[in-house]
Amino acid sequence: MGHGHGHGHSADGDRRRLAIALAVTVGVAVLGAVGALLTGSLALLADLSHLLTDAGALAAALVASYLAARPASLHRTYGLGRVEVLVAGFNALTLIVVVSWVAVEAVARLFEPVAIPGLPLLVIGALGLVGNLIALAVLAGGDRANMNIRGAALHVLGDALGSVGVLAAAGVLLVTGWPYADTVASLFIVALVLPRAVGLLREVGHVLLEGAPRHIDVAEVDSALRELPGVVEVHDLHVWVINDRKPSVSAHLVVDGHEHTGCGADSVLDRAAQTLRERFGLDHSTLQLERHDHAVHDPRCG
Numbered sequence: 029m030g031h032g033h034g035h036g037h038s039a040d041g042d043r044r045r046l047a048i049a050l051a052v053t054v055g056v057a058v059l060g061a062v063g064a065l066l067t068g069s070l071a072l073l074a075d076l077s078h079l080l081t082d083a084g085a086l087a088a089a090l091v092a093s094y095l096a097a098r099p100a101s102l103h104r105t106y107g108l109g110r111v112e113v114l115v116a117g118f119n120a121l122t123l124i125v126v127v128s129w130v131a132v133e134a135v136a137r138l139f140e141p142v143a144i145p146g147l148p149l150l151v152i153g154a155l156g157l158v159g160n161l162i163a164l165a166v167l168a169g170g171d172r173a174n175m176n177i178r179g180a181a182l183h184v185l186g187d188a189l190g191s192v193g194v195l196a197a198a199g200v201l202l203v204t205g206w207p208y209a210d211t212v213a214s215l216f217i218v219a220l221v222l223p224r225a226v227g228l229l230r231e232v233g234h235v236l237l238e239g240a241p242r243h244i245d246v247a248e249v250d251s252a253l254r255e256l257p258g259v260v261e262v263h264d265l266h267v268w269v270i271n272d273r274k275p276s277v278s279a280h281l282v283v284d285g286h287e288h289t290g291c292g293a294d295s296v297l298d299r300a301a302q303t304l305r306e307r308f309g310l311d312h313s314t315l316q317l318e319r320h321d322h323a324v325h326d327p328r329c330g
Contacts, residue, residue: 060152085180089112106270113271117229120228134214262282
């Protein structure tokens with residue numbers, strides 16, 4: 029039997045973007061805190077809650093990106109790449125908690141509206157939106173396949189939507205004086221952000237449960253390996269990810285003769301690794317070859 033290994037590489041150039049986004053977010057949070065104290069706006073308070081959560085999320089994402097870059101060891105043979113997935117899950121959970129609290133508070137204000145000054149709300153909302161857009165633009169230039177970056181960007185997107193809601197509420201208050209404008213804006217923010225946070229959390233759970241990458245059809249992988257000359261059976265096929273940028277595959281390939289168990293450009297081992305790499309983007313593969321007579325007589329190879 030033999031083993032084949034293919035190795036890819038992981039992008040790790042997003043730390044600077046996270047650091048810039050963190051600095052911008054902290055600045056906007058300070059502005060939002062002052063505005064919430066001055067106006068008593070629930071929309072601003074919701075936006076501030078998002079901002080404070082985002083600052084923690086961005087800081088955690090920055091730390092996770094450093095940890096993920098550390099090399100593997102004998103104790104952690106895959107390294108710390110999955111820290112990014114854990115942080116993305118933490119970000120999603122905290123965002124769900126925040127928007128749920130805002131929803132409860134907004135419903136309460138529907139029965140007891142609070143007077144909110146429109147002009148300060150407008151100014152602070154506009155400045156906050158500028159900061160949110162800067163942070164979002166910085167993160168959008170990063171690795172879109174990185175779950176950690178997407179989790180951080182989701183938080184900032186929530187803040188940007190919050191700022192838009194604040195601006196809309198301020199405009200309505202200035203023009204009509206309608207007391208529910210701030211509350212409705214808050215509920216609008218919740219409706220936009222909550223489904224995205226839940227979706228990210230589900231994706232994190234899929235990775236942690238060793239689910240196959242959603243863009244890879246495992247049945248097609250199995251068929252592609254069976255179509256290779258010399259391969260008569262495939263079993264123990266597993267496709268998973270360490271984090272969302274590091275897909276891996278392992279499989280046992282049963283071959284029909286000793287001549288197919290060797291190495292070289294035309295060997296089953298190298299053709300299989302090339303197929304996995306070129307057709308499915310599976311750069312990291314661990315393949316075990318077994319002769320057909322061994323698979324037939326060994327009950328472990330059913």
